[in-house]
Amino acid sequence: NRLWCKVSVRILWRNSWNYSDSTFDTLIACLPSKSKEILYKNKIIILTPISKPPMFNYTAFCKVLSIEYVHYTFLLRPKLLTSCNNVCILSEELFKMFMEQITSLKELYFFDFSNITLTSYSGAKDCLRNLSELHCSNFNFCSTKFEIFNTLIKLRFNKDTPLLFITNFKNLQELEFSVNNFNDLKDYEKLENFNFPQLQILKIPYPYKFLTKFLENNGKHLY
Numbered sequence: 488n489r490l491w492c493k494v495s496v497r498i499l500w501r502n503s504w505n506y507s508d509s510t511f512d513t514l515i516a517c518l519p520s521k522s523k524e525i526l527y528k529n530k531i532i533i534l535t536p537i538s539k540p541p542m543f544n545y546t547a548f549c550k551v552l553s554i555e556y557v558h559y560t561f562l563l564r565p566k567l568l569t570s571c572n573n574v575c576i577l578s579e580e581l582f583k584m585f586m587e588q589i590t591s592l593k594e595l596y597f598f599d600f601s602n603i604t605l606t607s608y609s610g611a612k613d614c615l616r617n618l619s620e621l622h623c624s625n626f627n628f629c630s631t632k633f634e635i636f637n638t639l640i641k642l643r644f645n646k647d648t649p650l651l652f653i654t655n656f657k658n659l660q661e662l663e664f665s666v667n668n669f670n671d672l673k674d675y676e677k678l679e680n681f682n683f684p685q686l687q688i689l690k691i692p693y694p695y696k697f698l699t700k701f702l703e704n705n706g707k708h709l710y
Contacts, residue, residue, distance in 0.1 A: 492542075493543070496543050496545065496548060497548050500545050500546075500548035500549055501548060501549065501550045501551060502549075502550070502551040503549055503551060503552050503553050503556055503557060504551065504553055504556055506556075506557075506560070508560070508564065511557075511560060511561070511581075513541075513545060514545065514546065514581060514584070515577070515581070517541055517545065517546065517584075518580055518581070518584060519584065522580035522583065522584065525576065525580060526576065526577065526580065529572075529573065529576050531573050531576060531577060544588060546584055546585060546588040546589060547588050547589055547590060549585060549589050549592070550589075550591070550592060550593040550594065551592075551593060551594040551596075552585055552589070552592055552594070552595055552596070553596040554582065554595075554596060554597045554598075554603065554605075555596060555597075555598055556596070557578055557581060557582070558574065558575075558578045561574045561577060561578060562574050579603065582603065582605065582608065583608045583609070585614070586605060586608035586609065586610045586611040586614045587608065587609050587610035587614075588610070589610075589614045590613060590614070591613075591614070591616065591617045592614050592615055592617075592618055593617065593618065593619050593620065594618075594619065594620040594621075594622075595615070595618060595620070595621050595622070595623070596622045596623075597621075597622070597623040597624070598622070598623060598624045616638070617638050618638055618639060619638055619639060619640050619641065620639070620640070620641040620642075620643075621639055621641070621642050621643070621644070622642075622643045622644065623643075623644045624644060624645055637657070637658060638658070639656045639658065639659065640658055640659060640660040640661065640685070641659070641660065641661040641662075642656055642659055642661070642662050642663070642664075643661075643662075643663040643664070643690075644663075644664050645664060645665040653678070654678070654681050656683075657683065657684070657685075658685050659683050659685060659686055660685050660686060660687045660688065661686075661687065661688040661689075661690075662683070662686060662688070662689050662690070663688075663689075663690035663691070664690075664691065665691070665692045665693075676697040678697065678701055679697045679698075679699075679700035679701045679704070680700065680704065681701075681704070682704050682705060683705050685708070686705045686708060686709065687708050687709060687710060688709065688710070689702075689705070689709055
């Protein structure tokens, strides 16, 4: 039954956290020709040939993408990729394909990577247009003030560099953050006068002093 098959495929490919080695092998086999040429030039010969085009565009079904999970999955397959550099090359080609083929990503997990700027990839604008959840360590993945501010309702992040950026996300309903460097607190203190009218959930590791004023402005709908 083609309808049942399509529904099942959508469910199986929705969340990258659930991808198995065979799932990634399928993604690699579906990489565009330009990406396969890059892998070949770098002597990364791991492609599983396919005799005919896949029945579905599996990449497009992804709604939850974890950059770390994709990257570290390949690091844990030393027989497949013999160097960290090869892992980075392959991961980047997959990220390019994700940005170009996912029409509406809902959740993005982006920690520990400072050398990847997702918004520079072709198709990223459409891919991230309706993003509702962002989990990150900083905003280096974003090269510009991208069009995710009006749709984002959940933000979780920790950071090492001062960055007053979350005030762009005016429709936040859930906010979770921590400060790794206490010199960053001056940056956060600027938040005390900012209003998030939709905020319902606030998660913080310490009772920072600036939160008194922040809660006066934003505590009305918290639960």
